[in-house]
Amino acid sequence: MVSLVMRIRIILTSILIGLSSFSVSAEVAVIVSMENPLTTITRAQLVNIFLGRSSTFPGGGRALPVDQLDANEQRQDFYNENVGWSAAQLKAHWSKIIFTGRGQPPKQLENDDAVEEFILSNPRGIGYIQKGNASVNVKIVDIVP
Amino acid sequence: MSGKDTCKAALKQLFYSAHRVTESSVMFPLFAAAMMIILWATTINLIQVERRNAEENALALTRELTDTYEAQVVRVLREITQNFKVIQFAYDQQDQGLQQQQGLLSTLDLYELLPPAFLFTVAIVDTQGDVVASTEDSTLPINPALFQRHQQGEPLLINSVKPQTGTEPFALQFSHRIDGPDGRFAGVSIIDVDAAFFVSSYDSAKMGAQGLLGLVGTDGNIKVVRQGDDITSQQALDYQRLMSGMDSFETKAIIAASPIDGELSYLSARELYGFSLAVIVGLSQEEQLKVAEKYAETYLWRATGANLLLVLIIGLLWRMSYNLAKIRRQETQARIVHAEQIEYLAYHDSLTGLPNRSLFNKLLSQNISLAQRNGKKLAMLFLDLDHFKYINDTLGHDAGDQLLQQVAERLKNCLRDSDTVARLGGDEFVVMLPELDENAFALTVAQKIVSSVARPFILSGQESGVTASIGISIYPDDGLDEQTLTKSADIAMYKVKEESKNNFQLYSAELHEESLERLTLESSLRHALENKELELFYQAKRDVVSGKVTGMEALLRWQHPDLGMVAPLRFLQVAEDIGLLIPIGNWVLKTVCEQNVSWQQQGLPQLNMAVNLTSKQFFHENLSTSIVTVLKETGMDANLLELEISEHVLMQNVEKALIVLNNLKQIGIRIAIDNFGVGYSSLAMLKQFPLDAIKIDRTFIRDIADAGVDKTLAQAIVTMGKSLGLTVVAQGVETQEQADFLKRNSCDEVQGFYFNKPMPAAEFSALFKSTHIIG
Numbered sequence: 030m031v032s033l034v035m036r037i038r039i040i041l042t043s044i045l046i047g048l049s050s051f052s053v054s055a056e057v058a059v060i061v062s063m064e065n066p067l068t069t070i071t072r073a074q075l076v077n078i079f080l081g082r083s084s085t086f087p088g089g090g091r092a093l094p095v096d097q098l099d100a101n102e103q104r105q106d107f108y109n110e111n112v113g114w115s116a117a118q119l120k121a122h123w124s125k126i127i128f129t130g131r132g133q134p135p136k137q138l139e140n141d142d143a144v145e146e147f148i149l150s151n152p153r154g155i156g157y158i159q160k161g162n163a164s165v166n167v168k169i170v171d172i173v174p
Numbered sequence: 175m176s177g178k179d180t181c182k183a184a185l186k187q188l189f190y191s192a193h194r195v196t197e198s199s200v201m202f203p204l205f206a207a208a209m210m211i212i213l214w215a216t217t218i219n220l221i222q223v224e225r226r227n228a229e230e231n232a233l234a235l236t237r238e239l240t241d242t243y244e245a246q247v248v249r250v251l252r253e254i255t256q257n258f259k260v261i262q263f264a265y266d267q268q269d270q271g272l273q274q275q276q277g278l279l280s281t282l283d284l285y286e287l288l289p290p291a292f293l294f295t296v297a298i299v300d301t302q303g304d305v306v307a308s309t310e311d312s313t314l315p316i317n318p319a320l321f322q323r324h325q326q327g328e329p330l331l332i333n334s335v336k337p338q339t340g341t342e343p344f345a346l347q348f349s350h351r352i353d354g355p356d357g358r359f360a361g362v363s364i365i366d367v368d369a370a371f372f373v374s375s376y377d378s379a380k381m382g383a384q385g386l387l388g389l390v391g392t393d394g395n396i397k398v399v400r401q402g403d404d405i406t407s408q409q410a411l412d413y414q415r416l417m418s419g420m421d422s423f424e425t426k427a428i429i430a431a432s433p434i435d436g437e438l439s440y441l442s443a444r445e446l447y448g449f450s451l452a453v454i455v456g457l458s459q460e461e462q463l464k465v466a467e468k469y470a471e472t473y474l475w476r477a478t479g480a481n482l483l484l485v486l487i488i489g490l491l492w493r494m495s496y497n498l499a500k501i502r503r504q505e506t507q508a509r510i511v512h513a514e515q516i517e518y519l520a521y522h523d524s525l526t527g528l529p530n531r532s533l534f535n536k537l538l539s540q541n542i543s544l545a546q547r548n549g550k551k552l553a554m555l556f557l558d559l560d561h562f563k564y565i566n567d568t569l570g571h572d573a574g575d576q577l578l579q580q581v582a583e584r585l586k587n588c589l590r591d592s593d594t595v596a597r598l599g600g601d602e603f604v605v606m607l608p609e610l611d612e613n614a615f616a617l618t619v620a621q622k623i624v625s626s627v628a629r630p631f632i633l634s635g636q637e638s639g640v641t642a643s644i645g646i647s648i649y650p651d652d653g654l655d656e657q658t659l660t661k662s663a664d665i666a667m668y669k670v671k672e673e674s675k676n677n678f679q680l681y682s683a684e685l686h687e688e689s690l691e692r693l694t695l696e697s698s699l700r701h702a703l704e705n706k707e708l709e710l711f712y713q714a715k716r717d718v719v720s721g722k723v724t725g726m727e728a729l730l731r732w733q734h735p736d737l738g739m740v741a742p743l744r745f746l747q748v749a750e751d752i753g754l755l756i757p758i759g760n761w762v763l764k765t766v767c768e769q770n771v772s773w774q775q776q777g778l779p780q781l782n783m784a785v786n787l788t789s790k791q792f793f794h795e796n797l798s799t800s801i802v803t804v805l806k807e808t809g810m811d812a813n814l815l816e817l818e819i820s821e822h823v824l825m826q827n828v829e830k831a832l833i834v835l836n837n838l839k840q841i842g843i844r845i846a847i848d849n850f851g852v853g854y855s856s857l858a859m860l861k862q863f864p865l866d867a868i869k870i871d872r873t874f875i876r877d878i879a880d881a882g883v884d885k886t887l888a889q890a891i892v893t894m895g896k897s898l899g900l901t902v903v904a905q906g907v908e909t910q911e912q913a914d915f916l917k918r919n920s921c922d923e924v925q926g927f928y929f930n931k932p933m934p935a936a937e938f939s940a941l942f943k944s945t946h947i948i949g
Contacts, residue, residue, distance in 0.1 A: 123290075127293060
């Protein structure tokens with residue numbers, strides 16, 4: 030026999046889970062410097078910057094993207110949500126660019142703090158951290174489809 | 175034929191042929207064929223050009239790709255070489271041993287002197303072969319054999335490493351010797367990278383799915399090769415063979431079998447400067463030419479389409495021109511028919527369909543010329559219908575027309591195919607009889623026509639009648655040209671119209687009479703025998719001394735019911751013409767023999783019976799046989815029958831006459847040569863012929879009465895006859911004086927009016943009986 034409280038708990042949890050799955054917002058947040066005028070960016074523009082196809086922000090100015098380490102969950106989340114490629118695909122993509130001398134992959138930083146640190150010291154920087162980890166010193170950019 | 179003529183003829187033939195060629199029926203297909211040939215030739219040419227272009231382009235592309243790839247590979251290799259140099263440099267700067275190398279790598283990493291960690295793994299191996307530092311946790315070990323080579327001094331080695339597990343990709347391992355301070359072996363630095371990295375620039379847009387991109391060692395060992403999406407390593411290829419087709423200075427592309435899969439490809443390879451490697455680029459011919467093939471296909475389809483269209487259009491045009499020609503032909507045909515119709519109408523009477531005056535005049539001239547040439551006669555019959563006006567007035571013009579049509583029909587039925595009847599107008603007709611032999615025939619036709627027209631006609635249900643008046647003129651008797659003949663016929667016709675109507679008349683009266691008579695004789699003679707109109711008269715022959723009747727000559731008489739007694743002279747020729755001579759001759763013989771036998775039975779003594787023979791009878795092949803038959807049938811004595819043959823008949827064919835005479839003599843009958851003295855016989859002939867009697871022609875006897883030369887001639891003949899042993903008979907004795915003379919001159923027998931005229935059998939027997947009693 031299931032008690033009423035138990036039932037309510039189960040229901041609430043389900044709703045929460047359901048709500049969370051409805052949310053458009055990602056696990057990671059894209060952050061830029063406060064000095065950066067950028068506020069919104071389309072997914073396509075974002076991907077181009079991180080895949081080396083574009084080296085400037087939509088509004089203008091050089092962009093300095095930074096990745097996290099291969100193993101980091103934030104990295105995987107970021108690429109899964111926005112690019113949808115497997116690791117092998119990413120590798121092949123960067124192989125071509127590096128081999129033909131047309132670009133460099135973004136620098137790989139250790140963790141969220143390292144990313145924030147980079148952004149603070151590099152106004153042109155753009156990176157991703159776990160949602161909620163963003164301090165008030167950095168600006169979160171909205172991703173529009 | 176001279177050469178010039180043959181040339182001319184040949185040229186003419188050529189021009190004619192050329193003219194024929196320009197006829198649309200030949201032009202169109204020729205033109206179509208020419209167009210089609212041009213179309214296909216152009217298309218094929220285009221296809222060839224496309225193919226060649228595509229090939230050129232492929233070769234150029236191959237060269238391009240090779241140059242680019244070479245540059246890219248060399249750049250990466252130099253970077254890696256640089257990395258090794260940096261590691262060496264860093265190592266040289268520090269004093270510590272290799273144990274601190276991890277720090278070395280970290281430092282280098284900080285300075286961003288290492289290749290991107292994303293793809294490259296850097297590691298350092300100590301003199302023992304153990305990995306002492308690495309950018310990655312797991313590193314690929316170095317092959318001991320290679321380690322040894324570094325130990326022995328080789329600075330740089332590049333080789334492909336098979337993955338440890340099945341899922342790991344191929345790696346290319348670059349290893350470099352690290353030199354210690356005094357050049358001693360201090361270890362090996364390693365840079366690993368996915369082999370795929372080196373072929374990551376493969377652009378399927380340019381290279382297709384069967385393109386070739388690869389790195390191969392100068393020993394022929396393939397470091398990495400990519401074909402489409404397939405990346406493989408460590409095969410072997412014939413390096414010398416590959417490079418034999420290449421040029422070290424200018425990039426060259428050749429068409430050869432791919433060293434990987436053997437397919438025909440556009441290949442290019444270049445040995446890298448400073449490294450024992452070569453780059454190899456290849457494009458599949460099949461793939462590259464596919465586009466050209468596609469174009470070729472399109473062109474071919476287009477050409478086919480165009481051809482079909484052409485054929486269609488030409489076909490339509492041809493059809494149209496053919497139809498046009500057909501219509502033109504039909505029009506021409508119609509025009510010809512129309513012209514013919516007009517001509518027909520111009521030359522023919524519309525009511526009766528008979529030729530009209532114009533055509534008749536034409537035909538008349540033609541036939542007169544023909545008759546002149548062939549020596550034949552021509553008859554023209556002018557025909558007028560009597561009382562025609564009366565019919566027209568009483569029964570109307572329609573009836574009149576009907577009558578004319580029916581008359582025309584009847585006229586046609588009276589004629590042969592070669593004859594012509596024409597309508598001159600109104601109720602006037604004219605008939606032309608060409609190829610005329612006998613005038614009498616014209617009369618026969620005229621009679622036919624008169625009778626035919628005289629038969630009643632049925633017009634508008636009523637019976638009525640007309641008659642015809644016909645005037646006849648004969649060429650050449652009545653005229654030699656159209657006008658004269660026409661006038662003569664016209665005059666003759668008018669005479670008929672004046673006199674009796676419903677009759678016919680020859681222009682020349684004499685001719686008319688003659689012809690009429692002839693006609694009459696002919697028709698009568700046919701029945702004369704049946705009707706017993708023929709009779710034999712007998713004229714006695716008397717012995718000159720005793721005066722006794724020794725025999726008689728049988729003379730043929732014809733008692734014509736209308737014409738009276740017709741002399742043989744007149745009807746014997748007619749008999750011969752209508753083929754009655756022989757039958758009549760046979761009848762004569764028979765009758766004579768029968769008569770003789772009958773008389774003997776009556777008690778009369780044996781009397782000699784003489785029968786005249788005409789030339790035709792004499793030379794007839796059946797003469798002897800028919801005589802034998804008659805003698806047998808009648809039972810008459812052969813030696814009582816005497817045949818009288820005129821001198822001139824025997825002279826016609828002396829040789830044959832001799833044969834016939836001999837045959838006749840065999841039978842036992844007597845032969846007399848008649849009308850002697852006026853022919854061309856000679857004594858020699860006379861001697862030859864087996865004759866019994868000689869009858870002197872009456873002309874000699876007639877002149878005996880007169881004083882003069884002929885007397886002696888007659889004498890001479892008598893003497894000659896007697897000397898030949900023949901019975902001499904004198905013909906045509908009419909006076910006493912003649913009789914006395916002959917008696918004096920020893921003629922044997924006499925015959926003539928003086929003594930007896932020819933008389934019928936009954937009279938003769940009566941006479942004989944009486945004279946016999948007396949004399």
